[in-house]
Amino acid sequence: MHPQLEEQIKKIQTQLEKADIEDARWEARYIIASLLQIELGELSSYTKDLTAQQEESLQKVVAKRCRHFPLDKIFGSRGFYKFDFVVSEDVLSPRPDTEILVEAALEEIQSRPCQKILDLGTGSGCIILSLLAECPHLRGVAIDASVSALEIAQKNASKLGLTQQVKFLHSSWFDEGCVNLWGKDFDIIVSNPPYIPSADILSLTEEVKAHDPHLALDGGKDGLKDYRQIALKAYEALQKGGKIFLEVGIGQAQEVVRIFEKQKFHLCEIRKDYGGIERCIILKK
Ligand code: GLN
Secondary structure, three states: OOHHHHHHHHHHHHHHHHOOOOOHHHHHHHHHHHHHOOOHHHHHHOOOOOOHHHHHHHHHHHHHHHOOOOHHHHHOEEEEOOEEEEOOOOOOOOOOOHHHHHHHHHHHHHHOOOOEEEEEOOOOOHHHHHHHHHOOOOEEEEEEOOHHHHHHHHHHHHHOOOOOOEEEEEOOOOOOOHHHHHOOOEEEEEEOOOOEOHHHHHHOOHHHHHHOOHHHOEOOOOOOHHHHHHHHHHHHHEEEEEEEEEEOOOOOHHHHHHHHHOOOOEEEEEEEOOOOOEEEEEEEO
16 A cells, blocks of 8 residues: 555544544545545555645544544435435434335335335435335335425435435424325335434434434434324325334334334334344334
């Protein structure tokens, strides 16, 4: 590797380690590659010296990261499923575990004729937009209670060329009458609602508690407040045979199933995430 680059990587690695950042070596490499707009694998063959301006930007990024700004929110973009999504502090950073929900919903969409999908609490839009991008015949409605989150989701829709396939609605769950606006014939509902019990928010990492919107995290006293609200109206919004795919937090699966069974849903499946935690619940009307 170019000696100046190797020296920079080591210097940044040390700074990050001092700030208690895990994977400091990988992050140092990632930060430099991102600023140079090259792939990680291209670092070893990069031969140019860094300009003074590049070094300055590098130090600004490193200073932010040392204050535990999440990397994706520093660079404004995050890879999720097969695509890159614009992110900001107005949206929850897409998590790899949520890809489980995307894959499960995709299997369903590809196994029977599905035309309409509803995403409750769309945030960056990562779930519904990944599905729409995979299924050009599918049409979607994406709801969020945050106007600034919807702006990010809209940006992502246009970046992925999906604006004709999706409509956005500013609403807290079903409050703004999405069922009256768009009918009761959704084939699929997807949702990653806030599910962290309020009192647990303070014990989350700095990256999450200071940079993900609390509106997208805080699920009330027991973390299940939003599932109860969703369950009240979701049944009505679905076609007969339609399914809802829900992300849940650690240890919440059984209770969330009970909440939906009380509203006439039938459990189809619970899927585990990459860490073996029950993460995605699939229920049928
Ligand atoms: N999975 C997120 C976390 O662990 C929380 C997402 C949510 O509340 N929907 O921070």
